[in-house]
Amino acid sequence: MKEVIDLLGRLSAQGVSLTTDGESLKCAAPPGVLTAELRAELAQRKPEILAFLRSSKNAAGSGEMVLPRVDRSGPLPLSYAQQRLWFLCQLDPESPVYNISIAVTLTGQLHIDALERAIREIIHRHENLRTCFLQEKGVPRVVIRDEVPWSLQRIDGRSFAEGDPAELTRYASGLTLEAMDITRAPLLRGHLLRLGAQNHILLLTVHHIVFDGWSIGVFVRELEKLY
Numbered sequence: 655m656k657e658v659i660d661l662l663g664r665l666s667a668q669g670v671s672l673t674t675d676g677e678s679l680k681c682a683a684p685p686g687v688l689t690a691e692l693r694a695e696l697a698q699r700k701p702e703i704l705a706f707l708r709s710s711k712n713a714a715g716s717g718e719m720v721l722p723r724v725d726r727s728g729p730l731p732l733s734y735a736q737q738r739l740w741f742l743c744q745l746d747p748e749s750p751v752y753n754i755s756i757a758v759t760l761t762g763q764l765h766i767d768a769l770e771r772a773i774r775e776i777i778h779r780h781e782n783l784r785t786c787f788l789q790e791k792g793v794p795r796v797v798i799r800d801e802v803p804w805s806l807q808r809i810d811g812r813s814f815a816e817g818d819p820a821e822l823t824r825y826a827s828g829l830t831l832e833a834m835d836i837t838r839a840p841l842l843r844g845h846l847l848r849l850g851a852q853n854h855i856l857l858l859t860v861h862h863i864v865f866d867g868w869s870i871g872v873f874v875r876e877l878e879k880l881y
Contacts, residue, residue, distance in 0.1 A: 658702045661695065661733070668868050674707050687868050691735045698734075729788065729795030739863040740787055740794045740836070748833045752862040755830035756870055760854040765881075766846065769856070770806040772880035776873060777804055777840055782864040786839035802840045811847035811855070822847075830859045841865075 665672065670683040679700050681688065696703070732740060739752060777783040784799045814822035829845050841861035848854055858873075 658699060658706050661699060662703070662706070664733070672703065672707065674704055677704070679704055684868070689866075691738075695734050729790055729797055732787070732794055732796055736787070736796070736863055737794070743836055743863070747835075750831040750833050753830055753832075753834065754860050754862055754865050754867075754870070756856075756858040756860075756873070757826065758856040758858075758874065760856055762852050764852070764854050766806070766808065769846070769881055770844075772877055773806065773844060773858075774804055775880050776876050777802060777842065779876070782869075783840050783842055783860075785864050786841070787836045787863065797839075799839045804840055804842065804844070806844045806846050809845055809847050811849050814847070815849040815853065822849075826855065826857055829857055832859075834859075834861045836861060836863060 662672070665683075668683070668687050670681060670687055673680045673682075679696070681696065742752070743749075778801075781798050784802050786797050786799070787794055788797050789795070811822065811825070814825060826845075826847065829843075832843075834841055834843075841864050843859045845857040845859075846854055847857065860869075
């Protein structure tokens with residue numbers, strides 16, 4: 655049951671809604687959210703999801719509490735998608751292939767300390783950005799840290815602004831291709847390239863085991879509001 659609750663929680667966070675119609679499970683989701691992996695997980699857990707939604711509907715009518723808070727004080731099991739990525743990371747821990755990068759061009763006067771504080775607040779708000787993956791007797795477990803240290807690495811990139819733009823692209827790409835240690839949180843790196851007094855590039859790199867394409871929009875929207 656816990657796995658189903660975790661799955662429904664992840665779906666809700668991504669804007670996915672599920673309804674039942676007899677033995678059918680209907681799903682409404684924003685574009686791009688229903689990946690092949692997520693569809694496979696829904697198909698595999700369809701009987702459990704149907705049973706849970708029916709019991710929740712019945713319990714709601716009786717006023718019962720149906721979604722108890724999950725204890726986050728200890729290790730938690732990985733989702734199916736995380737299990738797959740964890741296994742691939744064990745095969746090649748130095749591979750950057752599952753890094754997701756976000757590049758944001760910032761024009762105008764920039765308050766760097768405020769930007770750094772905004773990103774720290776996002777990390778504090780979202781458990782996935784405080785998550786790492788440890789082994790317990792050979793079994794991988796999710797560990798969510800209460801607090802994690804994080805700082806924005808500042809780079810003077812003014813020489814790139816005056817030279818070949820392709821060189822800047824190659825340099826920035828190199829920063830995103832550094833492997834991540836999934837046993838250490840947060841699985842988020844940040845570089846700020848200063849190209850001029852009012853011209854910066856914010857480069858963020860996150861591991862796919864805690865982040866996906868849909869998360870990018872959420873992150874950028876929150877960053878804009880917090881900054």
